[in-house]
Each structure stands twice: as C-alpha cells, then as structure tokens.
Amino acid sequence: MRLRTREMYFLVPGLLLGILGLAAAASARTDTLQVGPWQTSLGVAMVFVVMHAVLRLRAPFSDPYLVPIMAALTGIGLAELYRIDPALAGEQALWMTLGGIVFCAIIVFLPDHRVLERYRYVIGLTAVGLLVATMVFGTTVNGSRLWISVGGSQRVQLGELAKVLVVIFLAGYLREKREVLAIPTERRFGMNLPAFRHMAPILLFWGLALVVVVALNDFGTALLFFGVFLAMLYLATGRALYVGLGMGMFVAGSLFIWATVPRIAVRVGSWLNPFGDAQGNGYQMVQSLYALADGGLVGPGFGRALLVTPGGTPRIPELQTDFIFSAVADDLGFVGSVGVMLLFILFMARGFAIATAARDGFSKLLAGGLTAVVGLQAFIIIGGIVRLVPLTGVTLPFMSYGGSSVVVNFGIVAILLIISQRSRQGLIDAVHGAPAT
Amino acid sequence: MNRSIKSLYLALVAGFGVLILMLGYWQVIAAGGLDERADNPYHFEKQRLVDRGRIISADKVVLAESIAYRQKGNRYYRRYYPQGALAAQVVGYATPQQGSTGLEQQYNQYLAGSYGAGAILDKLRAEQKVGADIRLTLDTRVQKTAEALIARSRGAVVVIDPRTGQVLALASSPTFDLNQVASDFATIRKRSGAPLVNRATQGRYPPGSTFKVVTATAALNSGKWNPSSIFNDTGKYVVDGQTIRNDGGTKFGVHNFTDALTFSINTAFAQVGKRLGPSRLGGEMTKFGFGRPVEIDLPSDEVAVSGRYRNGKLLSNTQRDEDAARIAIGQENLLVTPLQMAMVAGAVANGGRMQRPYLVKRVITKDGVVVKQQNPETLDSVSSAYVSSEVARMMQNVVREGTGTKAGLSGLSVAGKTGTAETGDPNRNQAWFIGFAPADNPKVAVAVVIEDTSGTGGQVAAPIAGAVMRTALSATPVQGEPQP
Numbered sequence: 049m050r051l052r053t054r055e056m057y058f059l060v061p062g063l064l065l066g067i068l069g070l071a072a073a074a075s076a077r078t079d080t081l082q083v084g085p086w087q088t089s090l091g092v093a094m095v096f097v098v099m100h101a102v103l104r105l106r107a108p109f110s111d112p113y114l115v116p117i118m119a120a121l122t123g124i125g126l127a128e129l130y131r132i133d134p135a136l137a138g139e140q141a142l143w144m145t146l147g148g149i150v151f152c153a154i155i156v157f158l159p160d161h162r163v164l165e166r167y168r169y170v171i172g173l174t175a176v177g178l179l180v181a182t183m184v185f186g187t188t189v190n191g192s193r194l195w196i197s198v199g200g201s202q203r204v205q206l207g208e209l210a211k212v213l214v215v216i217f218l219a220g221y222l223r224e225k226r227e228v229l230a231i232p233t234e235r236r237f238g239m240n241l242p243a244f245r246h247m248a249p250i251l252l253f254w255g256l257a258l259v260v261v262v263a264l265n266d267f268g269t270a271l272l273f274f275g276v277f278l279a280m281l282y283l284a285t286g287r288a289l290y291v292g293l294g295m296g297m298f299v300a301g302s303l304f305i306w307a308t309v310p311r312i313a314v315r316v317g318s319w320l321n322p323f324g325d326a327q328g329n330g331y332q333m334v335q336s337l338y339a340l341a342d343g344g345l346v347g348p349g350f351g352r353a354l355l356v357t358p359g360g361t362p363r364i365p366e367l368q369t370d371f372i373f374s375a376v377a378d379d380l381g382f383v384g385s386v387g388v389m390l391l392f393i394l395f396m397a398r399g400f401a402i403a404t405a406a407r408d409g410f411s412k413l414l415a416g417g418l419t420a421v422v423g424l425q426a427f428i429i430i431g432g433i434v435r436l437v438p439l440t441g442v443t444l445p446f447m448s449y450g451g452s453s454v455v456v457n458f459g460i461v462a463i464l465l466i467i468s469q470r471s472r473q474g475l476i477d478a479v480h481g482a483p484a485t
Numbered sequence: 486m487n488r489s490i491k492s493l494y495l496a497l498v499a500g501f502g503v504l505i506l507m508l509g510y511w512q513v514i515a516a517g518g519l520d521e522r523a524d525n526p527y528h529f530e531k532q533r534l535v536d537r538g539r540i541i542s543a544d545k546v547v548l549a550e551s552i553a554y555r556q557k558g559n560r561y562y563r564r565y566y567p568q569g570a571l572a573a574q575v576v577g578y579a580t581p582q583q584g585s586t587g588l589e590q591q592y593n594q595y596l597a598g599s600y601g602a603g604a605i606l607d608k609l610r611a612e613q614k615v616g617a618d619i620r621l622t623l624d625t626r627v628q629k630t631a632e633a634l635i636a637r638s639r640g641a642v643v644v645i646d647p648r649t650g651q652v653l654a655l656a657s658s659p660t661f662d663l664n665q666v667a668s669d670f671a672t673i674r675k676r677s678g679a680p681l682v683n684r685a686t687q688g689r690y691p692p693g694s695t696f697k698v699v700t701a702t703a704a705l706n707s708g709k710w711n712p713s714s715i716f717n718d719t720g721k722y723v724v725d726g727q728t729i730r731n732d733g734g735t736k737f738g739v740h741n742f743t744d745a746l747t748f749s750i751n752t753a754f755a756q757v758g759k760r761l762g763p764s765r766l767g768g769e770m771t772k773f774g775f776g777r778p779v780e781i782d783l784p785s786d787e788v789a790v791s792g793r794y795r796n797g798k799l800l801s802n803t804q805r806d807e808d809a810a811r812i813a814i815g816q817e818n819l820l821v822t823p824l825q826m827a828m829v830a831g832a833v834a835n836g837g838r839m840q841r842p843y844l845v846k847r848v849i850t851k852d853g854v855v856v857k858q859q860n861p862e863t864l865d866s867v868s869s870a871y872v873s874s875e876v877a878r879m880m881q882n883v884v885r886e887g888t889g890t891k892a893g894l895s896g897l898s899v900a901g902k903t904g905t906a907e908t909g910d911p912n913r914n915q916a917w918f919i920g921f922a923p924a925d926n927p928k929v930a931v932a933v934v935i936e937d938t939s940g941t942g943g944q945v946a947a948p949i950a951g952a953v954m955r956t957a958l959s960a961t962p963v964q965g966e967p968q969p
Contacts (some may be wrong), residue, residue: 165560175533283486338522342531344516354527381512382513389501400491400494434504
C-alpha cells in the first residue's frame with residue numbers, strides 16, 4: 049500500500065475521533081443527540097485533508113502515521129475545549145487552520161531541512177533573543193512571565209517558538225562537537241570528562257535554565273529546555289554520564305533556588321502538600337486531583353463530567369491550557385487518559401523512527417530533538433498533574449488551547465515529515481539514481 | 486547514534502509508564518478517599534445529579550422530593566419540601582452549600598441511591614443513580630398538632646409509641662422553612678431562638694420534677710418502698726447542711742409515696758434519693774439510658790446525651806460523693822433531652838421495657854422493593870412489669886388529682902408527671918410534662934417542654950401533652966400511596 053493511502057486510512061478514524069467527540073460533548077450539553085459544531089468539525093477536517101494533499105504532492109514518502117496521530121490528539125483536545133466553552137473550540141479551530149498553513153508552507157518551501165544547519169548560530173541567537181525579550185518585555189500571566197503582548201489582548205508565547213529554534217541550534221552545534229564531547233580527555237572528580245572548553249556550553253545552558261526558572265518564574269519551561277538539551281546531548285554522545293551529571297546539577301541548582309527564593313519555596317510547598325493550603329496556593333492542584341478522582345476508571349464521557357460550574361466557570365483555573373489533561377482524565381477516566389498517553393508514546397515511536405532512519409547526524413539530532421521536545425513537554429505537564437514533578441505552566445502539545453502552541457507543534461510535525469521524506473527519497477534516489485536537477 | 490535514540494525512546498516510555506501508574510493511583514486507588522473530602526465540590530455537585538428518594542410520613546404525606554430541571558443542558562435535581570417547615574429539623578436538608586442534616590443526612594446513602602452492589606455497577610455503566618424512598622414512623626397529623634401548640638413559644642414535643650419505639654412526632658420550636666435553606670440560609674441563621682437546632686433531641690434542659698418518675702421506679706425497684714409507704718413532710722428536708730423545700734413552701738404533713746408523686750413533694754423524694762445513694766440511683770439512671778447517646782436514626786451530632794454535666798462535661802451516672810437527694814428531685818446539674826424523657830415515660834408505659842426509638846420504618850425503591858426494614862427493638866428493662874404498673878398507677882393519680890390535671894382527656898385515663906425547672910427569674914421557668922395514654926393500655930407516650938414561661942409544667946405543658954396524645958390516639962392508619 050502506498051504510504052499516503054495508508055495515511056488516509058489512519059487519518060479517517062483519527063479525525064472521526066475528534067468529530068464524534070465534539071458531537072458527544074454537544075449532545076451532553078443538551079441531553080439530546082447533536083452533530084455538534086459542524087462548521088468547526090468540517091473546517092478542521094478540511095485542514096487535515098489539505099495537509100494530506102500537500103504531503104501527497106510534495107512529500108509522498110514521508111511517515112504516514114504522524115499526521116493521523118496529530119489529528120487524534122487535536123481532535124480530543126478540541127472536543128474537551130468545546131465542552132469547557134464552545135467559543136474556545138472555535139478559536140482553537142482557527143489556530144489549527146493557521147497551524148495547517150504553516151505546516152503546508154514548511155512542506156512546500158523547505159524541501160531540504162539541512163539548510164537550517166548552515167544558519168545554526170543565527171537560529172541559536174534568535175532563540176536567546178526571544179527568551180530575553182520575554183524576560184524583559186514579558187507580560188506576567190498567572191505568575192509566570194511567558195507571554196509578549198502584541199497589541200490588544202493578543203499575546204504570543206515566544207518560548208514555544210524558541211524551543212524549536214533551540215533544538216535546531218543544538219542539532220547543528222552538537223553535530224559539530226559530538227566527537228570532542230564523546231571522547232573524554234581529562235580525568236576530574238574520579239570521572240572521565242572532556243576538556244573544559246567543550247564542557248562550557250553545557251554549564252552555560254545549565255545556568256541559563258536556572259535563570260529562566262527565576263526570571264520567568266516557570267519551572268516547567270526551564271525543565272523542558274534543560275531536558276531537551278540533555279536528551280540531545282545524550283543522542284549526540286551516547287554517554288549517560290552527562291545526563292546523570294546534568295540532572296544532578298539541575299536538581300542541585302533547583303534545591304539552591306528553593307532554599308533561597310521564598311516565592312519558589314511556596315510553590316514547592318504546595319506541590320509537596322497541596323491539601324495543606326487547599327484554598328490558597330494548593331487550590332489548582334487540589335481541584336485537579338478531585339477531577340482525576342471524579343473521572344475514575346472509565347469516566348462519564350465527553351462533556352459529562354462536572355468540570356464546569358453551572359455558571360460556566362471551570363472548576364480548575366487554567367483548565368483549557370495547563371490542565372486540559374485533567375479535563376480528559378475527568379471526562380474519559382483512567383482508560384481515556386491512558387489512551388491519550390499512548391498516543392503520545394506512538395508519536396514518539398514515529399518521531400524516533402524518523403530519527404533512526406535519517407542518514408546524517410544533523411537530521412538524526414534534529415528529528416530526535418523535536419520528538420523529545422514534544423514527548424518531554426507532555427511528560428512534564430502530565431507529571432505536574434499527577435504530582436510527579438512540581439506543577440508547571442507548559443502546554444500539553446496538540447491539546448491545550450493556544451495559538452503559539454498549536455502553530456509551533458504543527459510546524460514540528462512538518463519538519464519531522466520533511467526529514468522523513470528526505471531520508472526515504474535519498475534511499476530511493478540511491479537505488480534508482482538521482483533525478484536530474 | 487541509533488542506539489542512543491532507542492535508549493532515549495525507552496527512557497521516555499518508562500517515564501510515561503510512571504505517569505500511568507501515578508494516574509492510576511489518583512483515578513482509581515485514591516479516588517474514593519478524595520471523593521469523600523469535605524471540600525470536594527464534586528461530592529456535592531454529584532448530589533444535584535441524583536434523583537433523590539422521597540421522604541414520606543406514616544400517613545403518606547410527602548415531606549421531601551426531588552424535582553428535575555435543566556440548566557445549561559444538564560439535567561439536575563432540586564430538593565423540594567412540599568410541607569415547608571413541617572418537621573424541618575427531623576427531615577433536615579441536603580444542599581451543596583450548607584451540607585446536610587437530619588434524615589437527609591442519616592439516610593443519604595439510600596436517598597442518593599448509593600447502596601448495595603448496584604452503586605458500583607451504575608458507576609461502571611455511568612448510569613444515573615436513582616434514590617430509594619424512606620417511609621417514616623412520623624405522623625404529620627400528630628406532628629402538626631404538636632407544632633401548632635408550641636408555635637408561639639420555644640420548646641419541644643416528642644411523641645412515641647411506647648410499644649414499638651416508633652416516633653410519631655418530634656417537634657421543635659422555633660422552626661424554619663426547609664425550602665428557604667437553599668435560597669436564603671443567612672436569614673434562617675440570623676433568626677433568634679436557633680431554629681436549626683432540634684430541641685427535641687439536642688435541647689438539654691433541667692428535668693425538674695419529671696425526673697421523679699425515674700426516682701420512683703428506682704425506689705420501687707429497691708423494694709424499700711411501695712406506693713403506700715408513709716412519709717412525714719415538715720416542709721423542709723436538710724441534707725449536708727442544705728435545706729430542700731417544696732414548691733411554694735407548702736407543708737404536706739403525713740402522706741404516702743403516691744401522694745408524693747401526685748403533688749410532687751420534694752422532701753419525700755429527697756429522702757428516697759438520700760437513702761438510695763448515688764451509686765444505686767445512678768445505676769437506675771443508666772438503665773433508663775442516661776449518660777449515653779440515644780440510639781435513634783438521626784445524625785449523632787444532632788442527638789445530645791442526657792445526664793449530669795459539670796462545666797459542659799458529662800459526668801458518670803454513678804459518681805460517688807454526689808448529692809443523691811438533689812439528683813432524685815431532678816437537680817444537681819442534671820440536663821436531659823425531651824426525647825430521653827419521652828423514652829422514660831415510654832418505658833414505664835411498656836411494662837418496664839424501653840424500646841429503641843426510630844423514625845424510619847422502611848427504605849423502599851421506586852419499584853416497591855424493600856431495601857431495609859426496621860423492626861422494634863428492646864433496649865433495656867428498667868423495671869419489672871409489676872413495678873412499672875405501680876409507677877403507672879401513681880402517675881395516673883398525678884393527672885387525676887395532682888399537678889397534671891390539665892393533661893386529662895375525657896373518656897380516657899392519662900398517666901403523667903409535671904415538672905417546673907426554675908431559673909431564678911420567675912418568668913423563665915422550663916415547664917415539663919411527660920406521660921402516656923391510655924394508662925391501662927398505653928399506645929402513646931409523650932414529653933413536652935416549654936422554655937422561658939411564667940407558668941408551671943401543670944399549667945403550660947400538660948394541656949399540650951393532652952391535646953397531642955388525643956390526636957395521636959385518634960389518628961387512624963392511612964391506606965394507599967402518597968399523593969404527589
């Protein structure tokens with residue numbers, strides 16, 4: 049079966065999941081059978097059909113599973129947003145249209161991702177610039193400084209874009225330095241380490257991550273950046289020691305900040321014991337745990353849990369963004385929320401398969417890094433919800449409400465598919481001879 | 486590099502595995518405990534989704550029901566109390582904001598339909614829960630009479646069937662409209678006289694001379710006295726340097742034990758108490774149920790313990806070095822609930838056997854399946870049938886010619902005992918009457934207390950008791966199904 053035909057066969061049930069989810073959520077609102085917001089359903093389906101068509105034309109050999117997985121995740125997310133507030137689903141559908149346009153633009157205008165390697169330092173500096181801009185001009189929302197206002201009430205989360213740029217930069221940088229980093233030349237503290245001048249960037253990054261924690265007041269973003277850095281460092285060098293050292297340093301640094309910055313100490317306190325201050329700092333966490341408990345094993349179904357008060361206010365603050373997973377867990381129960389996690393695992397399986405199939409170091413690092421960034425981000429926010437790590441303000445990829453997040457994640461998938469297309473195209477060219485250009 | 490890619494993938498999958506385990510903990514293992522937490526809004530919110538069972542009186546009057554309505558597309562149920570304030574403290578309320586009280590709380594699992602194995606199956610099938618109805622022993626005809634008679638004062642009336650322990654009425658004044666709880670709870674709370682308190686079960690009053698029924702039973706149980714035992718009243722009795730006088734300073738001269746109860750002669754009962762001693766009298770009190778919570782089907786925090794209190798703390802019944810002479814006439818820090826005193830009267834009426842009081846006869850589903858059936862249960866024997874019949878005859882004399890004549894009913898023999906607990910302010914007496922009827926074949930026992938009155942128990946409480954007992958005795962069973 050041709051790859052794109054296979055993609056179509058998987059895309060149909062993936063889209064149906066969201067369309068039926070929207071219908072179920074709409075039916076739950078009235079207790080009668082409803083088709084739901086058919087314009088939204090149709091619009092989103094059209095976006096994916098167009099993306100599929102563009103792939104048929106421009107990247108026919110790319111991985112056929114990523115887009116259906118993305119469709120399923122965005123569909124469930126859209127249904128949950130609709131049940132929180134129908135207006136949110138409408139806006140999210142617009143963001144997804146924009147995401148689709150960006151997706152198609154990347155597929156069409158970036159036929160070879162390897163050009164990115166050439167501009168790695170420009171891209172890296174841009175990422176730093178975006179983060180610094182956020183720190184300086186950022187608007188504080190919910191205690192975290194992650195947004196930049198761009199006129200009116202519109203805000204852009206530059207961190208979302210920065211994370212992709214960082215991955216591109218790291219892919220280029222680590223491809224260049226991987227040999228010197230992988231081969232230890234000095235022995236210090238009983239460990240075989242590379243020369244300090246090669247270690248410096250690691251230490252710099254570590255420091256930067258901690259600065260982000262304090263300045264942006266956002267542990268999640270710092271953890272994500274640092275986690276992705278360690279993951280890519282590991283991919284490049286194959287040395288688990290670096291990951292261990294890096295994580296140790298991050299934990300040590302975090303502990304230091306916890307001990308010295310009172311504001312962070314309060315957040316950690318409400319992580320360790322949310323019930324101690326259930327009406328104050330622990331409120332969000334406690335309400336979310338109640339939602340998880342309410343969902344139980346199977347949950348009542350799309351739109352049927354009591355996530356929103358009769359007045360229309362979500363019981364959990366930030367339900368549509370940081371806590372969209374709690375909404376899934378409540379409506380669909382343990383079974384449904386595990387299903388969503390399995391979709392993320394499938395996404396990672398495909399992303400890492402693309403990385404494995406890629407034929408040059410930069411492509412491997414880029415695909416691996418982009419996959420890791422999505423997987424880690426999902427891990428961090430879900431980990432916050434189940435209280436494995438302190439609660440953070442990162443979005444759940446493909447599902448949380450928000451334009452920056454949606455557009456960037458669609459872009460990530462587009463780049464992954466380009467990498468996939470290039471490696472298979474290369475294979476075909478190698479067998480059949482390169483076409484004349 | 487492909488090896489590291491695989492390792493990274495496996496590490497992330499392992500991380501998600503941990504997430505799945507922890508999520509399972511919160512959603513399945515810890516879920517029950519979280520659901521029960523007092524500040525969990527879901528707990529109450531879910532109650533609004535339940536078609537709660539009805540609360541139906543013995544005479545087939547619906548006291549509480551659930552009415553469906555739609556809001557933002559969801560079907561919710563609103564609790565409605567067709568009788569408004571009738572038996573408000575007994576029925577209780579169940580609201581998300583104010584929590585729940587009374588039978589609404591006590592029988593919540595049945596009313597909310599979360600009993601038996603069906604509840605778990607319903608949860609799995611995500612089906613709507615339907616509550617079961619509860620059928621009361623309480624009769625609204627008796628309840629209405631009682632409430633009407635005490636409406637303008639503060640006080641309580643308890644009416645029980647002494648043969649079974651079935652509670653026929655449990656009135657407390659002032660009261661409140663149950664339908665107002667959801668809409669305007671603040672107003673109810675601000676109202677004077679604590680309308681939310683169920684005085685019949687929670688009110689603690691000095692029993693005054695009604696306690697002499699306990700002393701009389703104890704005296705006859707001891708075998709040292711009988712109804713004809715002779716006493717000589719000089720108008721005062723000195724014990725431990727303190728003088729006990731009769732009400733109004735009356736001197737009764739030579740009289741027997743029956744006269745002592747009939748005219749509530751303090752000196753005679755103080756002598757009896759002194760001779761019985763604190764441990765013997767305390768032991769008799771224990772048999773009557775003093776000193777421990779009454780086992781009635783109401784929330785335990787809505788039932789007060791009758792007994793002797795010092796600084797708000799319950800004392801043991803049989804504490805040594807106590808002034809048994811004053812206990813015998815209902816003084817010495819004795820505080821009792823009207824429910825407890827109705828049970829005292831009921832035990833005497835029922836041949837010395839005290840029945841466990843209960844409000845709910847059966848729990849029955851909407852399809853007519855009986856989920857729970859309450860049968861009469863004997864708690865304790867306070868005396869032999871012979872002794873109780875002697876005490877009953879003495880109490881009959883109280884109503885025939887003594888302090889309780891106003892409780893008398895034409896064509897019926899009534900037994901009873903009055904009590905007037907004085908507070909120093911002559912306008913703030915607590916007036917009591919306990920009794921039962923018909924005296925020779927008791928079918929109804931009663932306790933009445935009126936707070937802050939200038940009258941005596943015989944003047945104020947006895948007529949109420951008489952009228953309530955008349956209603957209870959004339960109330961015929963109602964057949965058929967409750968009218969919605």
